[in-house]
Amino acid sequence: MSWDRWWLFVVTVFLISGTPGPNMLHVMTRSVRYGFGRSVWAMAGCMTAVLIALAASAAGVGALLLASPRLFDVLRYAGAAYLAWLGIKAWRGAGKGAAGMDPDVPVTPGVSTFALYRDALFTGLSNPKLILFAAALFPQFISQKSGWAPQFAILVATFVAIETGWYVAYAAGGRRLSGWLSDGRRQRAFDRGTGALFFMFGAGLIAARTA
Template sequence: MHLELWLAFVATTFFISGTPGPNMLLMLSHGTRYGWQPTLSTMAGALTGLALLFTLSAFGLAAILAASAKLFLLLKLVGAAYLIYLGIQCWRAGDALDEPNIRGDSAWARYRLGLTVALSNPKAILFAAAFLPQFVDPRLAQGPQWALLLLTFFVIEAGWQVAYAAGGTRLAAWLHRPGRIRSFNRFCGTAFFAVGGMLALARR
């Protein structure tokens, strides 16, 4: 792969991954609730979910979603409903940072939640199919290029997830004053509502 093309991919992916979305909001929330180290299991689940989505994209599901408006609509509405459900749970958490309803009371539960949130966005499949191929030079060997792009993507994605979780950990100390935890939970809930709403309204 040409160095200039790879650097363009790095710059673009850096900003795309850093944009607050379902995965990053979850890392911020869990970083605040449990600390950044316990949130590593949440990150592992989210990265597993992205890997599964990219694998499905490689096997042609992206083309199916692009061709089938009904299937894409169904999947995105299910994903949006799940994100809105998480928003409701955050609102219901009130003044608790470790509300059991958030289902993060074990490493396995956090892993499952990260996996589910990552899988809830069908647009990630289309992202893998429409974005990544733009940086593949058809004149060169395909395998090494894809391997480099995917490795780069996951390194950047994991770096941002750690940053969001660490930011949440730092935020936790500030939250231990009356009313701040409730405000934070409602902020996270509203953010999940917003992302879920945008996903529901988004076109293919």
């Protein structure tokens, strides 16, 4: 794999990862509600889901999903249901919780680190198209003239570094928002907007196809 090809991968992943999606939205809202420090557990959960998807694509699960539309549909509808549940949870909890606290004041935990990790993991795993995305993207940057495994390892490490950087950026932005959300009306609007976005992500999964 040449340096030019690697840099093209870096730019491509940087732009794709930075696009708002369920993972980034989840990390940001965890930072708003529970603080930047505790949002690290949400980052870890989302990243675990990404690594599982990358490993699955390398193991040929992407090809299996393409060959088995019914299996893909099962995963797709399950993921959409989970995202819809997150939307309902955010909408019903609008205006409640710690989102409006001053960012310089320690936030009462309110939820276990395991729950933060688990919820983020399920959020990340809710999108089976990530496996198809990885299966389609990575081979484009792997040279047939060199060993496949070392190149794949480099691309995965690069992807993880860029994805983590965006998690941190979204979490930092979320923590800054917490001061602005000290107003109850703003907090309710933010929570309901978050719920609506999760519903939209779920609707996007329903409309998704393997092709």
